[in-house]
Amino acid sequence: MKRIQVLGPGCPKCARLAEVAEAAAKAAGVEYTLEKVTDINRITGFGVMMTPALVIDGEVKTVGKVPSAEEIKAMLA
Amino acid sequence: MAECCGSSRPKQAASSCCGGGGKNVLLYACSGGANVAEIADRAARRLMAEGKGTMFCLAGLGADIQGMVQTARDADLNLVLDGCPMDCAKKIFQRHGITNYTQAKVTDLGIEKVKGVRATDEQVAAAADAARAAIAKALMA
Structure with a gap:
């Protein structure tokens, strides 16, 4: 089970990153949870x-950008 | 108060919100105890006030804070503003294998490193000029 968090x-x-991450996880066929973290302290x-x-x-994988679905799939592998 | 991406974050954080608009330039300054560190720090803050980039925490990189390391990796450019030939800031970047940086160094401007002496406005201006030039050159490359 992969734990995906979008900060x-x-x-x-942020919404776009969550969409792309979810699509990538589905395409990769992995089980996952997706959490949108909006609390600035967290x-x-x-x-x-x-x-x-x-x-x-x-593990923080990317900061300040929206990677492609392919890039996220590689991170989930 | 201005908002950031529809949230209640203050305007001062807007350059770091949603990845910013233009080139994502991050500024890391020496934070030692001598005059050259004060010069580097004040020059970096001046550049941030001018909108040339966003200052980030060199100590966080040195402490291997993973989110901060990844922040530097994902920047379009990191300006490393060292105070003296020990190149501490540059060495932190090298230790992490981060290559998307350009360096400027206060002692390269003919300023002597001295403890117990305050930075002058002229020295800060000279360091800021060198930093601006380093950023411009790196972004054109």
């Missing part, structure tokens, strides 16, 4: 001061 205050890019707790950010299994 961001709810901006359009976001900074990851050492992230720029959003959106993508976290997979507790």
Whole structure:
């Protein structure tokens, strides 16, 4: 089970990242949970001061951008 | 108060919100105890006030805070503003294998590293000029 977290205050890019991450997880055929983390204190707790950010299994994978579905699939592999 | 991406985040954080609009330039300054560190820090803050980039925490990189390391990796450009030839900031980037940086160094401007001496406005201006030039050159490359 992959734990995917999208860090961001709810901006359009944050929503876009959540969509792409979910699509990538489905395409990769992995079991996953997806959480949108909007609380600024939790976001900074990851050492992230720029959003959106993508976290997979507790590891910050990208910051300040929306990677492609293919890139996220590779991160989920 | 201005909002960031529809949230209640203050305007001062807007350059770091939603990945920003233009090039994502991050600024990392020496944070030592000598005058050259004060010069580097004040120059970086001046550039941030000008909108040339966003200052981030060099100590966080040195402490291997994973989210901060990834932030530097994903930037379009990191400006490393070292104070002296020890190149501590640059070495932190090298240790993490982060290559998307350009360096400027205060002592390269003919400023002597001294403890117990405050930075002058002229020295800060010179360091800011060097930093601006380094950013411009790197972004054009």
